[in-house]
Amino acid sequence: MTNARVVIGLGITAGAIIIGSWTFVDLRTNGEDAATIAAGRTIYGDHCAACHGVQLEGQPDWKTPLPSGRLPAPPHDASGHTWHHADEMLFRIVKEGTAAVVGGNYESDMPGFGDTLGDAEIRAVLAFIKSTWPERERGFQEEVSRRR
Incomplete structure (x- = not known):
């Protein structure tokens, strides 16, 4: 017994x-599963880290326009604003580029990666980025995505 x-x-x-x-x-x-996040981490390192930082920290003074009038690359960690946007918007920005999504002659150094990355790769990068956020930011972003 x-x-x-x-x-x-x-x-x-x-x-x-x-x-x-x-x-x-x-x-x-x-x-997201661990394999997707790991793939996203690699893709991020290959295509995003040069501008957005290895630690997702963004470029210095990212809220202050450059001499060109364009904004530096923002951070994708909790100190930035990425988590304020719905999944659909984040996906479109990565795929089409910021200027194409914002419209109205907005200029940005963020290119679209639709010709370089497939949809699954873009989603993997976003899964990796979101996996680094604290619970509060993840929860906020999930709610914003649900409302869209």
Whole structure:
């Protein structure tokens, strides 16, 4: 009887750990799997980090226009504003470029990557970026995306 209780107890504990880890993964990554996030990290490093920073920190003084009148690349960490935008908007900015999305003759150094990256690759980059945000920012961004 004692061995059966130990086995049952271990089974319940293992189940709780598995369920708890699923919940953590869903909260931390919007349900994206680790492979997608890892791919996004690599793609980000190859195509985004040169402007937006290896640590997603953006360019210095990113709110102050450059001599060209264009804004520096913003951070994608919690100190920036990326998390204020819905998924659809973020996807379009990466695919089409900021100027194409904003319109009205807006000029930006952010190119569109639609000719370079496929839709799944763009989504992977966004999954990676979102996986780095604290819970408050992730929750806000999820809510903004739900409303769109």
